[in-house]
Amino acid sequence: xxTIHQWPAxxxxxxxxxxxxxxxxxxxxxxxxxxxxxxxGRGLQLLFYSVGIGQISSEVPQNLSASRPQDRQFILxxxxxxxxxxxxYLCAWSFGGSYNEQFFGPGTRLTVL
Amino acid sequence: SQQGEEDPQxxxxxxxxNATMNCSYKTSINNLQWYRQNSGRGLVHxxxxxxxxxxxxxxxxxxxLDTSKKSSSLLITASRAAxxxxxxxxxxxxxxxxxxxxxxxxxxxxxP
Numbered sequence: 001x002x003t004i005h006q007w008p009a010x011x012x013x014x015x016x017x018x019x020x021x022x023x024x025x026x027x028x029x030x031x032x033x034x035x036x037x038x039x040x041g042r043g044l045q046l047l048f049y050s051v052g053i054g055q056i057s058s059e060v061p062q063n064l065s066a067s068r069p070q071d072r073q074f075i076l077x078x079x080x081x082x083x084x085x086x087x088x089y090l091c092a093w094s095f096g097g098s099y100n101e102q103f104f105g106p107g108t109r110l111t112v113l
Numbered sequence: 114s115q116q117g118e119e120d121p122q123x124x125x126x127x128x129x130x131n132a133t134m135n136c137s138y139k140t141s142i143n144n145l146q147w148y149r150q151n152s153g154r155g156l157v158h159x160x161x162x163x164x165x166x167x168x169x170x171x172x173x174x175x176x177x178l179d180t181s182k183k184s185s186s187l188l189i190t191a192s193r194a195a196x197x198x199x200x201x202x203x204x205x206x207x208x209x210x211x212x213x214x215x216x217x218x219x220x221x222x223x224x225p
Binding site for chain 1: 155
């Protein structure tokens, strides 16, 4: 069976500090990978998606970047955090080559102070 | 921008009652999905309905899709306290490579 991991679970960072959130998937190969952000009481906003190693598509121009150094690893980064980067970050995967249901990780709660 | 919009924003019912929530969207889709999110947790996939389907069932869940009206409904029958969660519809637009657009969600509270 497949599992998805995200860490850390919570993070409090000062404005201007760097960020690195990690997501890994187990039990499948060549998954599609996604990063979403959810503001309080809102729906999800797609930030990045990837259909293969080194392939990243950005949906929203912003202070964040993503990388996929390995097949089942997806990293969300920032060089300098802004207050507006606070939110709940969710990683998700779907089976490669199909665009059906997505499976979500537990999320990272980021607070920028 | 959000493709799906859920209605109502919040719903409070008692155990045993049915809960119905609706989703409207704006452009042609490949499929529409419903997800559940418990407070502070990740989303859990509930059901997917394709654009050529009109109704689908899964356990106590019933989903309908009306592509002419660009709308979908999710019915939870015989609700339980454990159904308390936020429910989101997500659409996969034509030629979107599987990228989902989520609505703002319906917050459902089921009281014992």
